Amino acid sequence: MLALLLFLPIGIAIGVLGGFFGLGGGILLTPVLLLLGISPVEAITTGLLFSIGTSISSVWGHLKLNNIIWKAAIPIGLSGIVGTQLARPLVMYFEKIGIGDTVLSTLYLVILLYFAISMIRPGKKNEGRLNKEDTFSMPLLIIVGLVGGFLSSSLGVGGGFIIVPLLVSLANFPAKQAVGTSAVCIFLFVTAGFSSYIMHVEIDLLLGLFLIIGALIGGQLGAKTTSHFANQEMRKMLGVLYAVTWFSLLLKLFNLEVVGFVILASYTTYLLALFTIRTLKAKKMLEEN
Numbered sequence: 001m002l003a004l005l006l007f008l009p010i011g012i013a014i015g016v017l018g019g020f021f022g023l024g025g026g027i028l029l030t031p032v033l034l035l036l037g038i039s040p041v042e043a044i045t046t047g048l049l050f051s052i053g054t055s056i057s058s059v060w061g062h063l064k065l066n067n068i069i070w071k072a073a074i075p076i077g078l079s080g081i082v083g084t085q086l087a088r089p090l091v092m093y094f095e096k097i098g099i100g101d102t103v104l105s106t107l108y109l110v111i112l113l114y115f116a117i118s119m120i121r122p123g124k125k126n127e128g129r130l131n132k133e134d135t136f137s138m139p140l141l142i143i144v145g146l147v148g149g150f151l152s153s154s155l156g157v158g159g160g161f162i163i164v165p166l167l168v169s170l171a172n173f174p175a176k177q178a179v180g181t182s183a184v185c186i187f188l189f190v191t192a193g194f195s196s197y198i199m200h201v202e203i204d205l206l207l208g209l210f211l212i213i214g215a216l217i218g219g220q221l222g223a224k225t226t227s228h229f230a231n232q233e234m235r236k237m238l239g240v241l242y243a244v245t246w247f248s249l250l251l252k253l254f255n256l257e258v259v260g261f262v263i264l265a266s267y268t269t270y271l272l273a274l275f276t277i278r279t280l281k282a283k284k285m286l287e288e289n
Contacts, residue, residue, distance in 0.1 A: 007207055011050065011214020013268055016275065018054035018160070018215065019061055019222025021179060021238050025054040025215060026152075026190070027161040031108065031249055031264070035257045040104045041095045044155065045201045046208055048194040051152075053212030054219045055187035061223025067180025072136050072171070076145035076181075077188035080159065083149025084193040091154055092200065105249055108155060112246035115165045119239030136171060144170070148185065153193035160186050161242065168235065175231035183223075221275075228278040241267065 010032070018025035026047030033043035062068055094103045144166050152159030160182040167178040226234065244267040248260030 007210045008214045011053075011211035012218040013214075013272060014050075014211075015054050015057065015215035015218020016222040016225070016272060017218075017241070017268065018051075019058045019183075019219035020225050020275065021160065021164065021222075021234070021241070026051045026155070028245065028264070028268070029211070030155060031245060031252075032261065034105070035248070035252060035261045039095075041091065041197075041201050042203050044091065044104075044153075045194065045197040045203050046211070047155075048153070048190045048197060049203070049208045050211045050215060051186060051190040052194060053215035055183055055190060057216045057219025058183040058223055059187055061220050062180035062183050065176075065180065065223065065227065067176050067226075068184055069173070069177055069181045070184070072141055072167075072173075073181045073184040075138060075141045076148065076163065077185040079142040079145030080149030080152065080185055080189045081192040083146040083151075084153035084189055085196060087150045087153035088193070088196045088200075104155065105253060107151075108249050109246055111151065111155075111162070112242045112249070115161060116239050116242035116246060118165050118169055119235050119242065121239075140170060145185065149189050149192075152186075152189040153196065159189045164238070175234045176226055179226065179234075225275045225279055228275075228282045237271065241271070 010029075014025040014028045017028060029050050030043050030047040033046060034040065038046070059068070144163060148159035148163045148166075151162055160179075163182040163185055164175075164178045167173040167181065168175060173181065229237075244264055248264040251257070251260035251263070
């Protein structure tokens with residue numbers, strides 16, 4: 001009952017953000033689990049399980065919105081599967097020698113800071129002019145997939161927080177198409193990563209089930225909400241989300257987990273309120289017309 005009352009709404013909230021930003025949700029869930037005292041390898045495995053739920057829901061939502069560029073998603077996803085299998089042995093080794101929590105938190109801090117800056121700064125002037133008929137650099141897509149898959153399985157995240165900014169900044173994807181394409185890649189990443197971990201790690205499957213139920217509900221809502229926001233606005237909101245998560249994890253290193261959790265929860269609540277307000281306004285305008 002406690003898990004239902006606590007983790008179901010957490011799953012819904014993170015699912016909404018995952019569907020909106022094209023994230024698997026693990027980028028938010030894994031830090032939350034670490035802040036709650038769950039071991040790094042269990043947090044990673046649970047985060048990957050959760051990301052399966054958010055990615056399924058997100059793919060369905062973005063498929064209906066025609067936001068997926070399949071000829072980019074497939075090579076990224078397949079190369080990412082290779083990356084996930086390279087990561088698990090390294091993570092298990094760090095956990096075995098007792099430095100898993102330190103390595104995981106430090107890696108999160110470095111990556112989150114980089115992408116926070118890359119998403120908040122002004123985008124390219126020609127961003128948003130990409131067409132689905134455009135060709136892409138296959139080596140670039142493979143590299144994006146390998147990096148995304150490796151970090152996905154290393155950190156217990158979907159990999160969308162890596163793929164989305166890389167597609168926007170390096171491949172000139174509009175934010176909405178980057179989000180939709182990322183959702184497909186995430187599903188492939190996290191399914192492969194979770195299958196690898198679950199054979200070696202025991203987790204609370206009931207907790208994971210409640211989180212996934214929430215993710216399936218929230219992911220659809222988040223994907224639909226993207227139609228109410230401009231690409232540049234989504235970029236900045238995602239950048240601030242990374243920055244807030246980075247600051248929360250930094251506080252954890254100074255044994256201020258509770259403060260970090262409150263800050264992260266506060267910004268998440270703000271985003272959910274903003275999504276709700278914008279959706280209601282759009283619905284009202286539609287009814288008036």
